[in-house]
Amino acid sequence: MISCKSISKSYRKGANTVTPLENLNLEVPRGEFLALMGPSGSGKTTLLNLISGIDTPSSGTLVIDGQNIADFSRKQLTKWRSQKVGYIFQLYHLIPVLTAFENVELPLLITSLSRAERRAKVEEALDLVGLMDRSHHTPAELSGGQEQRVAIARALVADPPLLVADEPTGDLDRESANGILALLQSFARENGKTIVMVTHDARAAAAAHRTLHLEKGVLLSEDPNLTSL
């Protein structure tokens, strides 16, 4: 599913060149739930941004689902993201003026689906995260855990093969966090989604099939954790 070969990312910051990722190699098979851990500034969010097509590598090849997205233009990446990636943010990033239903519907508005088809898919996604009864509430009327569930429904609704999550439980209490992690596990297990999750929390990482540690842009170790499944 994901194949990173010798990818590096560097950018200029003032007079200096910063290289958050250097010569990184990574293979993630379809249906795997991968956790990326590491201290702040280790490059894990940069890697997540590259895998999700939000950023492009400075060098190397990044093949996802058979396509080398490192060569994509900004426009191609935008279209690719809409079809292949569901993004889950730490602070949910819901649109405050839209209801839960409308937030979840957003990725479908750029597809050719009819209104009725969109409605059915949104209801299915909200049902999956257990929030059908809150579909007409705005984010301000939801708890943090509920907001993150809406964000997950939004990431899932267009049925992308890849889900990326940046600290999805970082702003939640333990109970809500466990609920979110259980959902992610079930998506990998039952729906065959490939999930890449960045986290600082070892307990959250324990929910993944595999945990990788990054430090200063280099992959240090692997921590197979398939037993958590």
Add this chain to the structure above:
Amino acid sequence: MLPLTYALRNLFRDKPRLAQTVGGSALVVLLVIAATALNGGMKQVLSASGSEKNIILLGAGSEESIQRSEVSPLLGGIAEAGVRGVSKTLGRPAASVEIHYMTYLTDKEGRKGQGLFRGVTPRALLVHPEVRLLEGAFPRSGEVMVGRLAWRKLGIPEASLKPGASVTIDRSPMIVSGVFAAPGTVMESEVWAALGDLHMLAQRQTVSCVVLRMDDAANFPDADLFAQQRLDLELTALRESDYYAALSSFFKPLRVMTWITAGLIAAGAVFGGFNTLYAAFASRIRELATLQAIGYGRGAIFLSLVQESLIACLAGTLVASAVALFLLDGRTIPFSIGAFTVSVTPQVALAGLVTGILLGILGAVPPAIRCLRPPLPKALRS
């Protein structure tokens, strides 16, 4: 495309900011509507005041002002006999001997206003067919007939100039004999009196001009030839339309100044709009980045932001149009040679609409581009 509800609901996120955008755009659009209506009204009244068929014979060297012109009172008879192609009604040539005189009129209550007085004979109605008596009668000696907008030019209540009202012109008491209309022309703000009375009031033996109405506008060369051949009379022949066109160009700098003022204020409003909308968009940079992460192109988000600004500015345009209809439409505005009526015509409303659209687009484009420019990873963390 992002749904329209997204743009609409975003507008109400910050109500004071929305009020500022709507109010600001309403003021600018109102100003443009007012400037367009005022300039249009003035231009319209001056262009409608001169007929191509009418030729003014006036003293040589007085082309810019009929009031300063002096010609013999006998010129009327000489011209109607000497110029070919003068129109005739029931055998009477359409030649009007006139005195144009600027003076003061005082009403019964002592209110005083300056206006243009025209000394005429009943023949004036043959050369100015647009003049229609609305009330009363044509003035005889000791009487005046007022245009229906004269009260506005004189700054006197309309009721003081009703038929039968007593007025004083200079020191001569007179009675208002009637009220006339001459739609869309400066004559509507004039006061007409009997030619003999104006001789006395203006203390002159001469007249200002003779106006001839020709059968055909193409007959002007005949009148011009007459004026050039009669060197003894020291005449100039002018098309009435050319005379008012020259007057119109005299007021052009005033109209240009109105446009410049409106343009500068509109430009100031656009810069104000940049700040307001930049603040509105900048507070949502992360949200805009989220939409991009979901798969919306920058173009779609840009359109939504412009849509948001357009809706606010069009709401302002609607407010401005309503205010203009209530406060401006039908108002009469006095100026040096008369008065004109301000009309919020479809063209004026269109000028307001175009201004509202331009404000909405121009005000939103730079802030939207600026807020969509940051790299996506950076914007998502903002």
